[in-house]
Amino acid sequence: MRILLIEDDPALGAAVRDQIAAEGHMPDLAPTLADASDFLATMPYDLILLDLGLPDGRGIDFLRALRAKGSATPVMILTAHDRITERIEGLNAGADDYMVKPFDLDELSARIAAVARRYAGNPNPLITLGTLEIDLAAHAIFGPDGQIDLSQREWIIFEALLQRPGQIVSKSQIEDQIYAFDSEVESNTIEVYVSRLRKKLGKDVVQTLRGLGYRLGTP
Amino acid sequence: MRILLIEDDPALGAAVRDQIAAEGHMPDLAPTLADASDFLATMPYDLILLDLGLPDGRGIDFLRALRAKGSATPVMILTAHDRITERIEGLNAGADDYMVKPFDLDELSARIAAVARRYAGNPNPLITLGTLEIDLAAHAIFGPDGQIDLSQREWIIFEALLQRPGQIVSKSQIEDQIYAFDSEVESNTIEVYVSRLRKKLGKDVVQTLRGLGYRLGTP
DNA sequence: CCTAGCCGTTCAGCTTGCTGTCAGCTAAAG
DNA sequence: CTTTAGCTGACAGCAAGCTGAACGGCTAGG
Numbered sequence: 001m002r003i004l005l006i007e008d009d010p011a012l013g014a015a016v017r018d019q020i021a022a023e024g025h026m027p028d029l030a031p032t033l034a035d036a037s038d039f040l041a042t043m044p045y046d047l048i049l050l051d052l053g054l055p056d057g058r059g060i061d062f063l064r065a066l067r068a069k070g071s072a073t074p075v076m077i078l079t080a081h082d083r084i085t086e087r088i089e090g091l092n093a094g095a096d097d098y099m100v101k102p103f104d105l106d107e108l109s110a111r112i113a114a115v116a117r118r119y120a121g122n123p124n125p126l127i128t129l130g131t132l133e134i135d136l137a138a139h140a141i142f143g144p145d146g147q148i149d150l151s152q153r154e155w156i157i158f159e160a161l162l163q164r165p166g167q168i169v170s171k172s173q174i175e176d177q178i179y180a181f182d183s184e185v186e187s188n189t190i191e192v193y194v195s196r197l198r199k200k201l202g203k204d205v206v207q208t209l210r211g212l213g214y215r216l217g218t219p
Numbered sequence: 220m221r222i223l224l225i226e227d228d229p230a231l232g233a234a235v236r237d238q239i240a241a242e243g244h245m246p247d248l249a250p251t252l253a254d255a256s257d258f259l260a261t262m263p264y265d266l267i268l269l270d271l272g273l274p275d276g277r278g279i280d281f282l283r284a285l286r287a288k289g290s291a292t293p294v295m296i297l298t299a300h301d302r303i304t305e306r307i308e309g310l311n312a313g314a315d316d317y318m319v320k321p322f323d324l325d326e327l328s329a330r331i332a333a334v335a336r337r338y339a340g341n342p343n344p345l346i347t348l349g350t351l352e353i354d355l356a357a358h359a360i361f362g363p364d365g366q367i368d369l370s371q372r373e374w375i376i377f378e379a380l381l382q383r384p385g386q387i388v389s390k391s392q393i394e395d396q397i398y399a400f401d402s403e404v405e406s407n408t409i410e411v412y413v414s415r416l417r418k419k420l421g422k423d424v425v426q427t428l429r430g431l432g433y434r435l436g437t438p
Numbered sequence: 439c440c441t442a443g444c445c446g447t448t449c450a451g452c453t454t455g456c457t458g459t460c461a462g463c464t465a466a467a468g
Numbered sequence: 469c470t471t472t473a474g475c476t477g478a479c480a481g482c483a484a485g486c487t488g489a490a491c492g493g494c495t496a497g498g
Contacts, residue, residue, distance in 0.1 A: 083426045091329035092356035104303045118337045133310035138386035152430040
């Protein structure tokens, strides 16, 4: 993890830099906000550790400007300012955490790890299928031209195929997924839905095996 | 946000529950770990507030079991245990934050908001959505004609959508955010609120997917 | 204490998109 | 070539959803 430490106290700056380097992170140390701006203009960071009292300005204003510009970089505030109102102000300005000096370096490491855990990876694994990205839990599909919406019935059939990649899914298996136990259809409804899936997702998304059923394809 | 508070002290439990309810969250209070397990088996939660000293076990073990089962629900520890080694142990066990009693209720609220933003993947409380500027920390919305006020219910629904851009939020998920454990509605209340959001924020702010739910749009 | 306004909920009538059917065409298999 | 499984455009019905209005409870201000 690449970390920008904005801290004007040389002893504390060095101690924190050494601690996070020993944890395997890549630290850069900026003693002023101007230095910090230079670093940020050059390099993306995974985390910013921000002091509030700096020689060339207030850290809180820096954070506000960062957030106003749309930055999604996590920020932890490390500061001697320990009034509750200042803590709340910092958190509401967009900080992820707020530690009051003097703090324990091992606790700092544990809090950095907690922040990193939250931003690591995607809790929702996406399925990639040709030109499509699919989030099953969120009912979201993204194709080359943006988000694609399926109706409830279309989702059920598409999911049935997605869950059995490479296998043939017969029409009666699909009917079992859609309809209640004793209810049936008397027309070519399944064929119509497959046609609709092809129209929305691409003509190769479903393969037909005549007399047997359907199988997931690659659009 | 649906929040599970695991706290055996009745006075503190009630104070925290009332505070987070006043913020528009939906709290459930479990005085024991057994109660908490029952709640968690019944209902998905967005956040767990966990005391460490409980009558039927140690909160830290509960957290470890939760994480071992693969739970990604954010957990904040609220406890009188204030030794640094215990803080580090809690954070390393998978907690997202650690507050030592007695803590300020407003700071708790600010930290809950920070954890929620982190869980949604973006620590920045400032969001631009089409013609709207939204400050999640201040609960403020600015449109082309100035500030727009939402009622508490309206805000909860809007926030639920904001936290899941691109994803479908079902009506029952919205109900879980609004209503107490055993309370339900028998009419089209959610639809009415969505209609009001559209009236205030623009008709494209919410997209309907019939039979599935709603999704954030761009006004 | 009273009242106006706000908020959450319900209701009813209108709107709209999903679903299933149909018919004619296509394409695969024998 | 024939047969038939499958495909696709079009349409009608119905239920999911939308919105205006009303109601009742609560609260803040006079």
